Amino acid sequence: MAESTVRIGLVLPDVLGTYGDSGNAVVLRQRLRWRGVAADVVEVHYGDAVPDCLDVYLLGGGEDEAQALAAGYLREHPGLQRAAARGAVVFGVCAGLQVLGTSFVAGDGRRHDGLGLLDAVTEPGRRRAVGETVVETGAGPLTGFENHLGVTTVGPGSSPLGRVRAGTGNGDGTDGAVTGHVLATYLHGPALARNPALADLLIGWVIGAAPPDLPLPEVEDLRRERLRAARAGARR
Numbered sequence: 001m002a003e004s005t006v007r008i009g010l011v012l013p014d015v016l017g018t019y020g021d022s023g024n025a026v027v028l029r030q031r032l033r034w035r036g037v038a039a040d041v042v043e044v045h046y047g048d049a050v051p052d053c054l055d056v057y058l059l060g061g062g063e064d065e066a067q068a069l070a071a072g073y074l075r076e077h078p079g080l081q082r083a084a085a086r087g088a089v090v091f092g093v094c095a096g097l098q099v100l101g102t103s104f105v106a107g108d109g110r111r112h113d114g115l116g117l118l119d120a121v122t123e124p125g126r127r128r129a130v131g132e133t134v135v136e137t138g139a140g141p142l143t144g145f146e147n148h149l150g151v152t153t154v155g156p157g158s159s160p161l162g163r164v165r166a167g168t169g170n171g172d173g174t175d176g177a178v179t180g181h182v183l184a185t186y187l188h189g190p191a192l193a194r195n196p197a198l199a200d201l202l203i204g205w206v207i208g209a210a211p212p213d214l215p216l217p218e219v220e221d222l223r224r225e226r227l228r229a230a231r232a233g234a235r236r
């Protein structure tokens, strides 16, 4: 439970910032503030110390080379792993998912060690998965945009986040991986802007209680429209 200001770590946005996933930090901060909880975003850039005292850590997507750089840096500066070990919330998207896993093979054909916070191994797939995606989860249906070559196998130490109804996700009918308070998905969007229930799941973990409802009709309308479009696209 965060005591006063919730500190949201945006991890290496200069390296894992290609796909707009930094928006996830803005969404978390705003949904906390709307509920009267003070929240700040702490950007941790390449070359900075990686603090182990933050409440949430967010990792976005990036190219293979960038994610190999990020994984190496975070392994050398293990503040995030220390924080995860004491129960801090970690959310990863795409390359973020792959980096949080045990290992991934990058475009250079080399296998790189991940942070090992998720039991997930990533290999190059046969073709790039690009497009709108729908994933059924315990937090309801999630929508997002995927753009990746990697296919991910989740081992017994993690559970998949959900089942893919449209798109590719991990490549075996599931998407993402979860272990404790470490959760990752292939969904860009940013995922938390498109899926408020997922944002609130993370917020609930941070504040240690289910957050009060936050009715936002415009967001709900947009969400219904996105789900309709993604499902219609999947049927074509």
Ligand code: GLN
Pocket: 019, 060, 061, 062, 063, 064, 067, 093, 094, 095, 096, 147, 148, 149, 150, 151
């Ligand atoms: N480089 C990774 C892949 O192509 C992740 C891409 C991404 O983050 N969108 O699989």
